[in-house]
Amino acid sequence: MTVNLLDFDLKGLTVFCANLGEKSFRATQLFRWIHQKGATDFEQMTDLAKPLRSKLALTAHLQSLKIIGQQESADGTIKWLFDVGAGDAVEAVFIPEENRGTLCISSQAGCAVGCRFCSTGHQGFSRNLTTGEIIAQLWFAEHFLRKHLSSKERVISNVVMMGMGEPLQNYSALLPALRTMLDDHGYGLSRRRVTVSTSGVVPMIDRLGADCPVALAVSLHAPNDALRSNLVPLNQKYPIEELMSACRRYLEYAPRDFITFEYCMLEGVNDQVEHAEQLVELMKQQSILGLSCKFNLIPFNPFPESGLLCSSKAQVAVFAKILINAGLVTTIRKTRGDDIDAACGQLAGEVMDRTRVGARIEKQRTIKITPVQDIRRDRVDIPASIQH
Numbered sequence: 001m002t003v004n005l006l007d008f009d010l011k012g013l014t015v016f017c018a019n020l021g022e023k024s025f026r027a028t029q030l031f032r033w034i035h036q037k038g039a040t041d042f043e044q045m046t047d048l049a050k051p052l053r054s055k056l057a058l059t060a061h062l063q064s065l066k067i068i069g070q071q072e073s074a075d076g077t078i079k080w081l082f083d084v085g086a087g088d089a090v091e092a093v094f095i096p097e098e099n100r101g102t103l104c105i106s107s108q109a110g111c112a113v114g115c116r117f118c119s120t121g122h123q124g125f126s127r128n129l130t131t132g133e134i135i136a137q138l139w140f141a142e143h144f145l146r147k148h149l150s151s152k153e154r155v156i157s158n159v160v161m162m163g164m165g166e167p168l169q170n171y172s173a174l175l176p177a178l179r180t181m182l183d184d185h186g187y188g189l190s191r192r193r194v195t196v197s198t199s200g201v202v203p204m205i206d207r208l209g210a211d212c213p214v215a216l217a218v219s220l221h222a223p224n225d226a227l228r229s230n231l232v233p234l235n236q237k238y239p240i241e242e243l244m245s246a247c248r249r250y251l252e253y254a255p256r257d258f259i260t261f262e263y264c265m266l267e268g269v270n271d272q273v274e275h276a277e278q279l280v281e282l283m284k285q286q287s288i289l290g291l292s293c294k295f296n297l298i299p300f301n302p303f304p305e306s307g308l309l310c311s312s313k314a315q316v317a318v319f320a321k322i323l324i325n326a327g328l329v330t331t332i333r334k335t336r337g338d339d340i341d342a343a344c345g346q347l348a349g350e351v352m353d354r355t356r357v358g359a360r361i362e363k364q365r366t367i368k369i370t371p372v373q374d375i376r377r378d379r380v381d382i383p384a385s386i387q388h
């Protein structure tokens, strides 16, 4: 069995090369070939000596993911489905915007947290993705898009861990993947433009802050423990008070001076005036304790098994107004890729159905890529339009 080099961050690759008797700068060269140039074959790596290329061919390989579906929305959003074996599939979604390109990627096949409004949660946990499988989503998407846009520049400027799975329940695989995204010899993404979204795995929020602080999004969805425990079962283990303390601690390390809270709008469940008022009260207390935050209200993407409905636009507006009037920075997330179900929660169910029955997305659409214009490096904020 040879080693998949996508499983390594630069440090890991340096150790691997040292074991082959190679100096660390060779690891850097190799890392750049893989991630910056998208090389798929050691023979392409012309500035590596032939004996090294031969050694690599004997001991290592570059294992991308098998694509089983690719669809583009009328708005330019592209969704890929990747086969990760044993009937499991995961998805990644590219969202082009005027001045940035965001890739939403998955961390697990299924998810053990089991949130009521999430289709991935409903399907249960299958397995953790490896580092190689996490980074392969970016590796594939970046080089695919560059080729099709005939771009020499980077196309993906932002990564959000908002696909399938709970990234902080797959921490050991997540960490080298994040480091590869940030590495100047890898994708060179800014810490502010890499976002880990979590349902609130408190001890791992602290670990992330210490090991690799990136932007943090916390899926809150409710203003009190009773309701949150009902929607996000992990709340029973890590209730809101503990979660908020972890968020405050995280801010000491975070590349941004606020935490983004995500709040999925569920009709009659968590979208009432009283919920907004409770949320304002909660955040007032947190603000006194030093927590700065922003709110992202996400329109729920319904799926039949959930038995839940999306709040009306009017109700979302009422809710948002209460938050805004209380001084909370609040955005209502735009929906993207509706016509291809490029919704993380929505998609997962579809993936499962298709893979479980062994079917494949049969009719591929012709891919039309919308150029991502003028990706500027200095813009700082979470993609307002990422679709769930």
Ligand code: SAH
Binding pocket: 117, 118, 119, 161, 162, 163, 164, 165, 166, 167, 197, 198, 199, 217, 218, 219, 262, 263, 264, 298, 299, 300, 301, 302, 344, 345, 346, 388
């Ligand atoms: N497990 C992590 C990251 C993946 S889910 C987390 O929960 O944060 C990414 C986001 O999509 C979360 O905020 C989640 O609550 C939201 N989400 C899941 N299913 C959804 C659905 N059906 N409609 C809208 N948002 C959904």
Ligand code: SF4
Binding pocket: 111, 112, 113, 114, 115, 118, 119, 120, 121, 122, 163, 164, 165, 166, 198, 199, 219
């Ligand atoms: Fe898992 Fe996130 Fe879905 Fe909850 S919302 S089940 S944590 S993927």
